[in-house]
Amino acid sequence: MIQSGNYSGSFTVRGEVHEVIDWWGQRDHSWGIRDHARCPLWMWLAIQLPDGMLGVWNWEYPNGARVYTDGCFAPADGSDPIPLVEFNHELNWIDCAGNPVGYERDGTDAHGLAGRVEIRLEGGARIGVEGEGMCCTSYGPYGGGLHLLTVHTDDGRSGTAIYEVTGAYHHHFFPVPRAQNLPPGSKSL
Template sequence: MSTEFEDALVRRPDAGHQDRFFDRFMLNMHPADATAPSVITGLGHYPARNVVDGFVVVTTGAEQRNLRFSTELSATTGNGAGPLSFEVIEPNRCWRLRVADNPAGVAFDVVWTARTPYWLREVELGNNAGPPTKFEHLVQSGRYRGTLTLDGATQRVDGWYGQRDRSRGVRNMGGGQGLHLWCQAQFPDRSVGFLLVEDRAGERLMAEGAVLHEDGTVDDVVEVGHRLRFSDLDLIDGTVAVTTAAGRVYHLVADASAGGGFMAGAGYGGGHGQRRGRGYLDHEVYRLDGPVNPRTLDTSLTDRLCAFRWGTTRGTGILEFALTRSGSYRYRSTLD
């Protein structure tokens, strides 16, 4: 694995990639005060399948709007699909994202600029059957400038936080996971991030990440503990304790009451990389006071906009979580 990440997305269908090979990005965008809306967008190339697909998910105080699109990779110039286009202005430093008018009533034209270095690792997880999951994973914190339009009403997003997530490789998740947490807590001078995976017995499969500072410091995460409250499979609130290689311990208190962020609306749960021909587009709205929840959807994976508190410092960010729907699993706190 290279220590210098190649930011351009792989698109050659003749490069000998495995069928499950993917190269994709996801970026979130939200105000610094943890108020709605929360915007998550992403796009992926699947060269062996000649597929490119993407999504936009917007969560307001009352609803979640989902937009999904797909086409043949060979029918594109490699800079987008459907209403979403992107430009890597400066690799690993600056991206432009645009979403044109569409049936979901969501559009934006924004520039994301890094405020921290990136953190890059190779993720490898064993599976119950088949080869292991193995892919490069990069995260990096930044800020936005530009505009967001909902139903014709336009607002500036200057200064909003956003986490960039890039992944490239082969994902072959075969089951057996119990708890999944991906945390990106944004504070004025740093981002606290980690990926934690436990099996259904509560044993750790993975715990890694880093605290990324605006001054360029990268402090690797070496330990993660958690005490979370769920209503069925949906997160209410909780505390995570993040210990770094430098010996710092961050006790982060998260308020997840904002609701929404259900990633089934983005095509997670088996929808990514499927051949749908040219010009596919689908959309719907989840009412947050309705029956939609992590148990009723295709996947329980949720990217929740949370208010974070670290001592007296307040922050905001995304806490991604998923509990298995296996009846044999019970959540276990790892903090006293």
């Protein structure tokens, strides 16, 4: 479950309290433990827009074939969520200057994520989202990490997003395998 909305309260860093008033935010409240070493590509997107939020979960095999994709648009007015029926991504790792880079084995030069995702909802609505942002949490030996992005939709909406991209081996995101016992047909260490 993704919880999106406005957050107020405080947080403390090195003993200094910082107040937060009406910040947009998302949190992933999913249950269980992801077995990163067995997951070729796991992608989670929480896209906050003024009129609602898009949540996407996507898991792929190393060759890009889909294992699982789910999500929805949850309107801010509390009306029923609209299920996602199609998802496509054209995302790339970027360096500190915003230039595309390869992840290679350990993502040494990958400091952020940029590109486009396209979402089709039940009923036919299509939403194109362009985004760019930097990594806020690297997953080290597990690959990838959590990224904070600014986003803009084809119809002119702007917002913020969290994109989590992680995995052990994927033709585009993680071209060098970092685990053993990957799903059938995968390369291993």
